[in-house]
Amino acid sequence: MSNRLRLVAFLGFAITLLAMTVYGEATSAPSRCRTEGPLTVLGGRDDTGTRRALVQGWQPKDGTRAEFRELPSNSDLEHSELVSTARSATCAAEVFLIDTPWIPEFAEAGYIDPVGIPEGDLKAIIPEVLKTGRFRGKLWAVPLNTDAPLLIYRKDLVGKAPGTPEELMAAARALTARPKSPVTSGLMLQLHDYEGFTVNILELIRDLGGDITVSDDGTVTMDRGAVLATLRQLTAAMRGDRPPVSPASLDADENAGIDAFEQGKVAFLRDWPAFYTQLLTDGAKLGPDQIDAVPYPGERVLGGQSLAIAAPLPDDRARAARELITYLTDAPQQKRMFACGGLVPVRGDAYEPDAAACGGTHRKRLVLHADPGKIRDAVRGARARPSSAYYPEFSRVLRRHLHEYLRERLRCTAPSACPKAPDDNTFLNRLAAALDRAARGRAG
């Protein structure tokens, strides 16, 4: 065989390969994305304006600037626009600010690239919080702010703050059992059909030593015993004239919980620190001498948002985005976010905020956060939600099944009054199968 023919074949191979590679690069998003102009951070609305101010306050020496473009505060609408933007490949944003449960979905779908910041540079971030940015062994996002629930309670009605879930239920029962109890129920949870339900129910399941997890390959592991025990205990706790857990929890979100607490209907409320601050500072019926808060006793689920780099970006833009992320997670910025926005820091060294940073007026100090020590204690020991690329669907399936179970059981005062309700074993089998499908992105 002539060497010339061989050479022609090799050249045919090489030229075609190179041509396809060059074409791919020329038409790929990084080459189409802008290489100049301010970086855009796209994320949910921050009513205090703190995130915007910090992003726009970034002034690196090379003159790059950044802007914050706000999305709706409703998380479903925020998620919708983030996904639409990522899928449109218009390079409309370089940095996404996303809720931590969305990180696996964005990573799996190729909407974001690994963040590319060595974890050694992120040692100051609380390890449990940093972990929420990892998926399949890589770090895809750096947390910007975190969150963990508090137990808000009427200190004028309750002698000692409960320290465990058992003490909490005992205190709630004792309060409602009093002959002239000032409250109609002991504790209000957020069990309306929204993400708050998933968070609350996970905490209750984990309190009983169980969990619902999703592994990297989408396998769901559900502690059936703990799930069933949680549902049964919750149902029992919501029954009766003055139940320890308010049945109105099934229709309650954070605002409804605040209303019930302010109106004196409950003495204990599980809620996020921002709502405790609102109770303290909005000048409503209850004064600071009547309310207090401690880290929610028992298991706590982490909330928060993280910064991720949109995929794919030209190298220079990606590098600038990493610098911006590093800046926003540095201690001074974290302290300012806490002081001026009430956003819970991700760094352990940022819980002593700069009190004078955001001031107030001559007569009134602006208070945007509760006691830093209590919030820090709430964050420590809190755990993330299950990690799944299909988390929104997984959460929706979980709460649809459990919410319906609770409503059905509460509606029926006796099993004979619930002829259509499946037995618990059948219910758990259906739940497990539905969660398994949802965690693999399958419907039905």
Place this chain on the structure above:
Amino acid sequence: MSFGPPLGKPPWSEHVREIWLPLLGVAVPASAALAGAYGVERLPLFFIGCVAALLFVDGVLYAIDVRGLRPPQVRHGLGGAGVVLRAGFAAFTGAAVAVVLFAGWTTVPRAVSWGDEGCRPPAEVPVMAAPENIDAVDAQADLYAEHEAAQDADRCAPVRVTVFEAPPPGELEAAFTGMWDLAERPHPKVWVPGTRAAVSLATGVPLRDLRPDGMWIRSRGGSPARLRTDGSFGTPSPLVLAASQRVVESLGLTGAGSVSWDSLLGRTTRLVLPRPERTESGLAGVFALFSGSLGGDGAAQARRRQLFNMIDRDGGVPDDPGESLCRLRELDTDGSTIAVAFVPLTSVEKYNSGQPCGVSVLPREEHLATLRPSGWTPAIDRPIVQVRWGGEDEEGNRFADGFGDWLARHGPPPAKGPAGSTLMPEHLIQGRNLMAEARRPISIEFLLDYSATMNGRTRGGTRLTNALTIIDNALTRFGRGDRVGLWRFPGGATGRAPAMLVPHAPADGPQTMRIRTKLDELRRADAGTTPLYHAITAVAGHGTGRRTLVVLTDGENDDPAGDDLSTQRRLRDALDDADSPDVYVLALTGAGCANDLVALEATLPKFHCVDGKRTADAMLDALFSKL
């Protein structure tokens, strides 16, 4: 053509030793190019892949003696063509292997990744719906997503449909001509307004030119939005009067098919409409209400005022026609109240056949009766509009088209009886203007407290964001003859004098745009003082003519220059005159009006405090009802 090592050729292993240099000469730069494009860490893999591919190419040529390849007609005498043919075959073989290698390298890893879990994360279809349609569209969104998943062999959920509420009719034009407020709502791919009139308003295209034939319309004003009307979500549903049996009997209308507005005037104490500021059916209802008295003469204006005063504004005005019927049900519990609702017929049919307002079983005697208004009866026709904003989400666009088709096939059941008349864009505009003109012209100057405590959290956001929402919502209520302006106090981070942000002027389109633009710039309050009394005094003395000052504040006077008593005294003097403006203080904290404001209200006839425990709309209803 022969196969196997031809005579005279060395064994394969020896052959490879001969060609290793040219092989490396191609493999090295090719793998380096690939590594540069797809990751330096993959260089060893790319190199091995290129070497393997080149060996394969060579092996094919080694096994097939290409010298034997020649077409019969060029066997003799045309050796040049044979050379070209052989070289072409060799080059093609190399190219083919390169294509297979490249495609495999880019596709296989992704398939392996999906194979682990089996499904890709779903595409996203954001759908915007008018309040009249949102529940029905939301229900179809779930069904469509399930349907698409059922088409997939693995039952992967390929699409997620997110439904949200559309902006009010008065903001559609601004939304689609460049000022899409992303902080309020995402960019939709599908839009289901109440009427085609809304599409005409949003795009500026006359209704007659909106053809459901796949033609894309580019939005005005530099917005990237393109729109295409694509069928309808159900058949048109006329607006009808709905009332309880008790009310129909008391009005003597049992068995009547229609009724005139005039016959209701004076007898009907309450007319329930979906909120006209936010819904097309509400605005259409207002226009229909006034349709018999559109003149500019005094009698017509007086009649319009009478009709306008029938409209129910207490207890929170809902956007959803279904909730309007629940409001009607609530009013009907008072046996002395005569109340009727003006809503789409489909809403009444759904009410009568379902479990409305939390009722598990609706007795037949509680079904609502319907009457057509004699004269003009508008209808909502629910067009389906595809919207594109640029970008390359072909899969999402395909599902958006699919959902539009789905909606066209799964609309609400057709309403019984005549379809009603097409609502035109000018009806919506005129409805808004007539509603504004039915009341006395108002002249408002907003004074926005910009002290740092306004950044404090309250229900729904911060006090500042709530104040901005109230002002923004108020702008939808102004009409011809009204005037509006905007101030902040204090004017800067320090000092006490208020600053005029937008001068007082007629509340037309440009003026509301100026105010909205200014509101967009107000992100975080920065002043260290709250000179509340001084600001009111200063602005009260600034203008002339009948005006109302609306002060949005968290309620505590904190003046750096004067003590409370002296500044209060000057405030009293400023408001103690027949020509002084009326002052309404909206106290934006959960605690409502502070004691000093309550005390001022008790002693100053022109000073009023409205507590902040309500929604923005409820506060505005309370405010506008007093003006």
